[in-house]
Amino acid sequence: MEDSTLTHVRGYEEDPAGLWAHLASLYADSGVGAAVRLLREFAAVKYRGGVDDMAKVMGRIRSIADELEQNHEDRPSDNQIIAIMLNSVSGNPDFKDPITTLENSKEPLTINDVEIALIRRARNIKDDGNASSGGVTGIDDGHLASAMMTTRTIIRCSNCQHIGHLIQDCFREGGGKEGQYPQWYLDLRKKKDEEETAMAATAVKSYAF
Template sequence: MWARLKEMYQSSSLGGVVVTWRQFYALRKPDDASTMRTHIAAVRGLAEKLGRLYNDKPSDAQIIATLLMSLPSAYDTLIISLDSHPERDNLEFVIGRLLAEEHRQEAEINGVIPYGQSLGPTNAMTARVRRDRSQITCFKCRKVGHFQNECPEPGPLVENPFRSTPEAATPPVIAATAITHATNSYTF
């Protein structure tokens, strides 16, 4: 029965194949309207349709080419980097890289730093913590509201009395060396 329904309603003509292949190659991912997962599903859906209905399934290389050709220009750097990668013909690898790139771009737009990257001095790990100056006492003049390096009072800087310093290191003992030239004896 399914075979009969397939014969009646499925367009297996050359025209149907051509239209589906055109849809496959003309597919484009909008800049912001859909997610990468949705776009990948659309490409895979057309590839599956070509295989299921017309027995003309595209190869992984054709699916990869369609995915990469259909991306907006924001993905150009990724496409160039994939060209030099040894696994560029592996569909699952390419899909993984596309999803990771989408995540990176979303994080960049939202102001989130992707793990392992830095935005320089604005990075929370290296940024200086601002303290309330009403709680700061200058070690030089003992007045509240500024640091010693900003102190308006003249005079030399004072060592921080609260900083823990290692005990004064004693200079290493150097053994006296005596060299006697006459007997060529050396004492160390």
């Protein structure tokens, strides 16, 4: 092992398990790197106008938030998601007034409120641009509903506080399907266990030499 690594090993000569846990906390790909990359991508989502579909942009923000929760148990708060949604259009002058209105709202904002407002604004801008060639000005409820179909409705479990299911379908302790783990969860746990076992063997082998 390199001298820089040996510095962290001292004190664990008789404790291989403790050595592995300590080295893993320092060097292992425990998912922190992936979470950081997702958070950077989360903050960088932008609506560029033109051919961009606002509903898809909003859907991407929700999707990253969902992935942070499912894979890293680190879901951004609703206010953080709203802030990212507003930030995604902050560089577009056409959204200056809607942003100001939303930020100055005296009523509590919800993710859906912000998403609907931004989709409506984007569609109205696009329709206004097509008005001279026969486009329909404004956006009706039917078009808005269609746009919202590209995003997911937030469903949160009152038992585990994770999204995507209700308590009757929750497989965690206290849920209606406690212990009935879905295949994706079993696969994820198996993969993590295999990675931890392989890294532990590597760390112990390296230490032995």
